[in-house]
Amino acid sequence: MARAVTRRFESTAGDVSTVLSGIDIDIAAGDYLALTGPSGSGKTTLLSCLSGLDQPSSGSVRIGEDDLATLDDRALAHLRRTTLGFVFQHTDLLDELTVLDNILLPAVRRRGRVSAETLEHTAQLMDRLGIGDLGARAAHEISGGQRQRVGICRALVNRPPILIADEPTGALHREATEDVLDLFDDLNASGTTIIVVTHDPMVSGRARSRRHLIDGRMVDPPVPSLLTTPMTSSNRGE
Numbered sequence: 001m002a003r004a005v006t007r008r009f010e011s012t013a014g015d016v017s018t019v020l021s022g023i024d025i026d027i028a029a030g031d032y033l034a035l036t037g038p039s040g041s042g043k044t045t046l047l048s049c050l051s052g053l054d055q056p057s058s059g060s061v062r063i064g065e066d067d068l069a070t071l072d073d074r075a076l077a078h079l080r081r082t083t084l085g086f087v088f089q090h091t092d093l094l095d096e097l098t099v100l101d102n103i104l105l106p107a108v109r110r111r112g113r114v115s116a117e118t119l120e121h122t123a124q125l126m127d128r129l130g131i132g133d134l135g136a137r138a139a140h141e142i143s144g145g146q147r148q149r150v151g152i153c154r155a156l157v158n159r160p161p162i163l164i165a166d167e168p169t170g171a172l173h174r175e176a177t178e179d180v181l182d183l184f185d186d187l188n189a190s191g192t193t194i195i196v197v198t199h200d201p202m203v204s205g206r207a208r209s210r211r212h213l214i215d216g217r218m219v220d221p222p223v224p225s226l227l228t229t230p231m232t233s234s235n236r237g238e
């Protein structure tokens, strides 16, 4: 999916910082990958490159058969609308719209209307994440954790085959995090590819594979500490 991806930013003073260096990552259909790493290591930048929101300075990103660099803006927007659901780290809702209208916006953009089936699907998603009674509220009236769950429902409203989620549970308490993780498990079991960035071991522990970024480079995930990992006959070397 990503080959030798680098991303450099140039400041107004002309300084160049390299935020991603030679990232190779293969994500097969149906994978469930957790991406971890310290703050500033490049996780959000990588997700932006993987989803076509940003363009690498060099290297290539493919989604299915499409090399993103070969697509014009229209084709890229179409691919993103039909293939990707994106949960942003800082949920960007339209504050003057209701919660329900925010969630339905990708469906309206894609099809120009909202079907009864989409409404039903949306109600189920909202119920599962504990925000079923918030549909009529203005988006500026809800809490940070509620906004985050609205952002997750919005990313899923079009049933995207690929879900990319940047810290989707950062503002959630444990119970709501579990609701989100149960939903992700069900989506993945029915074929949705999931890429999730997280600082929370409870979230990364539920994924099927893990990659770790440090200073813009992929490294092996940290080895679990022997102090916190219960000894078993296998890790004792027996």
Ligand SMILES: Nc1ncnc2c1ncn2[C@@H]1O[C@H](COP(=O)(O)OP(=O)(O)OP(=O)(O)O)[C@@H](O)[C@H]1O
Residues within 6 Å of the ligand: 009, 010, 019, 037, 038, 039, 040, 041, 042, 043, 044, 045, 046, 089
């Ligand atoms: N548009 C930009 N212009 C300049 N530098 C940027 C830009 N976007 C990100 N960076 C820099 O790239 C580095 C990585 O940022 P990024 O947001 O990808 O980190 P992150 O791993 O997602 O961190 P966090 O866990 O805090 O969300 C940071 O040093 C950041 O300042």
Ligand SMILES: [Mg+2]
Residues within 6 Å of the ligand: 043, 044, 045, 089, 166
């Ligand atoms: Mg980030």
